[in-house]
Amino acid sequence: LLLLLLLVLFSMGLGMVGATGERRMASEGEGEQGRRLLHGWRRIPTTLEGPFKPKTRRFNPSLRRGSDDLPMDHPRLAKRVPSVFPEQIALAISSPTSMWVSWVTGDAQIGSGVTPLDPSSVASEVWYGTESGQYRFCQRGTATVYSQLYPFEGLLNYTSAIIHHVRLQGLEPRKRYYYKCGDSALLALSEEHVFETSPSGVSIHPYRIAVIGDLGLTSNSTATIDHLAENNPSMILMVGDLSYANQYRTTGGKGAPCFSCSFPDAPIRETYQPRWDGWGRFMEPIISTIPMMVIEGNHEIEPQIGGQTFKSYLARFAVPSMECGSNSNLYYSFDTGGIHFIMLGAYVDYNRTGAQYSWLKEDLKQVNRENTPWLVAAWHPPWYNSYSSHYQEFECMRQEMEELLYHHGVDIVFSGHVNTGTGYMRKAYLKSTIF
Template identity: 75%
Template sequence: MKICNFCMSLTIVLVMITNINMVVSKRHIPTTLDGPFKPVTRRFDSSLRRGSDDLPMTHPRLKMNVTLNFPEQIALAISSPTSMWISWITGKSQIGLNVTPLDPASIGSEVWYGKKSGKYTNVGKGDSLVYSQLYPFEGLLNYTSGIIHHVKLEGLEPGTRYYYKCGDSSIPAMSQENYFETFAKPSPKNYPARIAVIGDLGLTSNSSTTVDHLSYNDPSMILMIGDLTYANQYLTTGGKGASCFSCAFPDAPIRETYQPRWDGWGRFMQPLTSKVPMMVIEGNHEIEPQADGITFKSYLTRFAVPAEESGSKSNFFYSFDTGGIHFIMLGAYVDYNKTGAQFDWLKKDLQNVDRSVTPWLVATMHPPWYNSYASHYQEFECMRLEMEALLYQYRVDIIFNGHVHAYERMNRVYNYTLDPCGPIYITVGDGGNIEKVDVDHADEPGKCPSSGDNIPEFGGVCHSNFTFGPAKGNFCWKKQPEWSAFRESSFGHGILEVVNSTYALWTWHRNQDSYKENAVGDQIYIVRQPELCFKDSKLQDSQQSLPHSAASSHLSQDLSIIISQLIIGVLLIYGLYSHVNQIRFKD
């Protein structure tokens, strides 16, 4: 009996220690104030696949499932706090040697909308257009799109749910009812609940896991950071066609894209984008050169962006506000030099930001400037040299990137030097496209790229050895760079939840954790420090703390973990006690 009591006591102590350890290790969320962090690498889990096949065009999520003239591929985009773009496509695209563009005037662009379901008190009207992707070369196919409609709904009330149908009522061919919610007006007290951040999504089995996972996370808006469909690789790496473009089409002077993938992608995204605005920026896979030197035709025609609304003359770069966040979408595949139109626009846009209204400043561009993977290493160094100082001067808080097919979160950095007022850079090019997840790091033996690698598809080449710091004299570091806080080769997406003008919770969700409650790949509070980083006293708003509600939500999760662990503990004790009694009885 004495042994039994000892066993029970030991078990209770062990269970309690386990509980405390699990709670402490599971629920502590670090903040950037705890940084700079010692670099951490979590390697690719070899039990997972590094890639997956493209979904076929016959897949139910890609197939056209409306009758002709009815809207499909419905998508929302923010225009301003009081206006929203609604876009959709009607009619059938064509692909073949000879294609005839549809007449955009043959079908109207109407949106009926109102604040009550089924009661549409307003009608918005807009424009429609088509585009063609032409390859007048032997063996290649031409494409012309369905009719692409864009309607801007204006005069909306902030923070309000609207129900809408789109289409042409004269046919009649209107969509089913959908709804969306406008964001609260710009203010340091108002923030979207959850902002999903995705890059390099594609249209594979992995892409569908990513989209299902982020839909489950119930985003309020989506930042789509370039390389959307990979339509330019479907005929080779993605489809069942050629193993390589040059061997299948040796005489083709241009690489053919398979534009129907864009239509499949629009259908694939519609369940999400018809309710949640998606803000896009171009990646290299959107360039899609065609005859006569025309590029970016699909990207520019399909997506409405608030360029004009933000004083930009180009859909390749623009800005917008959602609550107390000012977003700047930068183009890496158009002129980014100090002498160019984009830089000039960026300067004016930054000057016009009122941080007392929108304290948070978030920028995105497709390729990362800070990247320790071998893939795309130093590829956009020229862009960094042109623009980094300006973004630093205006104290941009976070910069999201894609392009590299893996995850990486940086320590606060400026000019390759740890800096408490530098932005937090985060790479999320891990959406799950047809190319495999990147696993090699430039700092590993034999993995440092040569100067001939990673040539950008636009702009100059500025590869150079470091002239200062721990890697001085070398092109690559000998270990994970100090500015790289955490990196992991895995597919996933991120969610940004801005809590107040000081705190924002960033969570990276890995695809393999889709079915695990409360599992996160990486999580951190990004904390602004205006008192430290702004010389202008007007912008030195006082530091806010993490509100009680955020802290208590973590506490309730902690309690649920404690209770569940205690139940397991009691069961273990009961089992051990029964076992001991059985032994005694046998004896």
């Protein structure tokens, strides 16, 4: 499974100041030539002026090497703390003044008969403060478990460890916080971790964002994450297809690049949920310090008993859906570093008559381009790509939503899904060069 990493991008500092000024000038009726002079580069046409001949670059076959999955006993996937202690610690932005902290305690079970743990048996606490070792504040949150059940002969069921989510509120923007999470009564708190809240509004603070999609859990994923860490981003945008747990049968073993080809007799698209726990451990060193904002991909669907989907994804990841008025964790928006991000769900109803579209319309109306001059959207499958396997795969979604995004001047779109190396340049497309 190939990952892609686009380590982007916005050295938003001076760029952001320029963005505001340039946008204002453009809106005052400057001509095309003026904009060209202003930018000093050739005008990029909008997609509405297309279609254009795709620009493709041959896939570099050497990137295929290292795409073997990491085994479950790999040190980066192995459980490193006693059962009651927090692991798989992760951050997600709630707002410039609030942060989600998530973690897992206890032991997941897999087998023919599994009994869900009681999520109320362990407290969900985050102790935090602005000085290392001094935790002046404590915030409590909620805990949950989920099960992935397959009522078919020979298939194994899974029930998760206890997943905790706590929202820290009343933080200061652009401030460093030190924290521990866990249950203080059980003397089971994590090591100290540190994060920095994002700047509020337009800022000259350099803000660097890493964009990743289709990460998986391979040797290439390791290279990607190490590369990402070296570049010290302020935030990670994860555009779907995370663990690829659904490339496995419930009995584990070896994953397959094509599940249906390798396991044609499987009664359902199976998953091996312990891969999710491995992924959480693999990511913890970076996302316990740098917030990661996720949107679901097709590998997160994971159908199970009763037609239920996205159980693991929805239980494991906190997103600011409540904060932005979305009624679903499958789509949401948030502000950070002068950017309003819109995260759209491609595997839920996106029609104009649906809840997601209504929410999007309202959300876009409320964007304040003075505070967030950049408007960036992300969803998993690209509307434009030149790869035959995925060509026009989400044309219906494009037809429903594209006009609304154009109308509100979305500047950049990021997607994943297309793993070929072709089409990547089509993933980020600009409405115009008027920034």
